[in-house]
Amino acid sequence: MVTALVVILVLILLLPFVVKQVEHNLEYFLFTMGIISVIVSKQFSVELFFHIFKNPLIYYITLAVLIAGLIFALLKEKLKIGVEKVADKISLRLFAFIIIVILGLMSSIITAIIASLVLVEVVNYLPLTRKNKINLIVIACFSIGLGAALTPVGEPLATIVVSKLHADFFYLARLIGIEIIIAILALGLIGTFFAKRESGIGEPTEDVEADENIREVFIRAFKVFVFIFALELLGTGFKPIIDLYIVKMKSEILYWVNTISAIVDNATLAAAEISPSMTPEQIRAILMGMLISGGMLIPGNIPNIISAGKLKIKSTEWARIAVPLGAILLIVYYIVLFVI
Template identity: 50%
Template sequence: MVIGLLIILGFVLFLPFTVPRIERNLEVFLLVMGCAAATSSGVLSKDLWMQAIRDPLHITLAVIFAGILFRWIRKPFENVIILGSRMIPFRLFLALIIMILGLISSVITAIIAALVLVAIASVLQMDRQSEIRFVILACYSIGLGAVLTPIGEPLSTIATNKLNEDFYYLMNLLGTDIVAGVFVFGLLAIVFIRPRNQSMTRLAKQTTESYISIFVRGMKVYVFVLALTLLGAGFEPLIRLYLLDLHPLTLYWINMISAVLDNATLAAAEISPAMDQSTIQALLLGLLVSGGMLIPGNIPNIIAAGKLNIRSGEWARVGVPLGLLAMIVYFIILLGRQ
C-alpha cells in the first residue's frame, strides 16, 4: 500500500509540472489519481463517494453565480475602475485594489477575484513590468484571503471538510495572520510598481464571457474539489505513518513544494483531524504563502498568467523572492508562538 501511494504521490507532484497535456487537464488527472489513491489504501466506499459528491457544491455554486453577476456588471465595473484610477493616486489605488481583492476573495471565491484582477489589469493597461508585479502581489493577496471561508478556494473547502469544522474555523485560526499579509502585499504595490501616466487613460476592449464558459468553469471546479476529496482520503494512511509526528515548523518548510503544485492538492494529502491546532496552522500557512511563488502553485496564478500571457520565468523572477521573504517572516512569527 505504502509503495503504491508513494508512486501516486510522485505522479501528482511532478506530472502536472512536466507534462503540458496533464497540466491542461488537471481536474481529470487528479480525479484518476484520487480514485487510484483511495483504492490503493482501501478506503473507497459509498460513503466516501457521497462525501466527495457533496463537498464541492458550495464553492461550485458560488463560482457560477459570481461569474454570472460579474458578466452582468462588467461594463459599469470597468468605468468605475477608470474613474477610481483618476481620482486616487495611482499606486495607492493599486494597493487598495490588492487589499480589497484579498479581503473579499473568501466571499466571491479566489477564481472570481482572479477574473476581476485580470479585468482590472486589462483596463489600466500598465507597462509590462508594473502589470506583472501588480498581478503577482494581487495573487498572493487573493491566495491568502480566500482561505478565510470554505467557499473561498478548494484548499479552504478541503481543509474545513477534512477537519469536520464549521464555517468560521479557518477565519478564527488564521484570520489575524492572513489579514496582516493581505495588507502588507497591498502596501508593497506602492513601493514596487511604477506605472506610466498614460496607463489610466483608455479602456481596453474585452469580450464578454459566455454563460456556457461560466458553467464549464464551475464544473471544472466541482471535479477538482471532488478529486481532492478522494485524494485526501486515499493518502490518510500515509499521513498517519509519516507526517503526524513531524514538528509543525518542519511541515511549514516542507510545504514549499506547493510552489509547483496547486496547494489544495497538498492540503488534501496532508491535513488530518488527528493533527493539533499549531500543526494545522503551520501547515496551512506554508501552503498558502509558497503557493504564490510559481504559476502552478495556485488557481489565481494560473488564471491570471493564462489570460495576461505571463510566462513562467517572468512570474518566478518576482514571485519567488516575494514568497521566500514572506515565508521567512511567517516562520519568525510561528517560531515566536512555540
C-alpha cells in the same frame, strides 16, 4: 504504496511545467492523478465518490463561479468604465495596493471565490502589460488565500478547522489574524512595484476578452467542479502518508511539510491533520505553512485556478513570480513563528 504515492506527487509537481497538454488541461490531469492515487492507496470505492458528490461545498463553489461569471459577462462594459474612472482619479500604484489589501481582507466575508473573480475582472482592465497583470494577479491571490482564512466563511480550510476544533467564529482571527493582516499589507506594498501605467487604458487582453462569452463561463464553472473533485480525490489518496508520517511531527517540521499545499488541497490536508489534541503552536504552524505555500503554484488554491483559467496564465508564468515570493514569505514567517 508510499513510493507510488511519492511518484504521483512528483508527477503532479513537474508535468504541468514540461508538458503543454497537461498545462492546458490541468483540471482533468489532476482528476486523473486523483483517481490513480486513491487506487494506489486502496481508498477507491463507490462510497468515496458518493461522499464527494454529497459534499454541498462543491456545488456552492461551482454555482458561485457560474453566477459571478455570468454577472461579470453581462456587466463587463460598466465594470470597464468604472475601472477607467478610478484609474484616472488616483495613482495606479495606490489602486493596486487598495485592490490587493481590500480583496484580501474582504475575502473572509465574500469568500475567496468571489474575491478572485472580482480581481481578474478589475485587473483585466488596468493599463498594464500582460506580465505586470500576471504579477499583480499572483500577489493578490496570495493575499486572498491568506485573508480568506480569517473566518470560517472565507474558504473550506477555515470552515474545516473551526469545525474540527469546535471553535468560535473568530478563533482563527485571534490565532493567526495579526500574521495574516501584516502579510496582506506587505503584499499590497509589493504589488505597487508592478503597477506601472502603460498605454491602452481599459483594453483587456485578447485571451480574456475571448473568454467572456456565456459558453466559456459555463465551461469554466465545470472545470472548477472537476478541479475541486480532483482535490478531494488527491486528499483521500495521500491520506495514508499524512496519517503515517505527518500528524506526529513537531511544529517546525509541520510548517515545512505542509508546503505540500502548493499542489494538494489545503482543506483536505487540514481535515486529515488538525486535531483538538494539538497545541495552538502546532495549529498555527500547519495553517501558515498551508496558506503561504497555497499561492505558489496554480493547483494550490481556488483563487489561483480561477485566475489562471480566466487570464490563461501558464504554470511557468505563475511560478516565475509565485515560487520566489512564497519562498521569501515562508522563510520570514518561519523566523517570526519559531526564532524570534
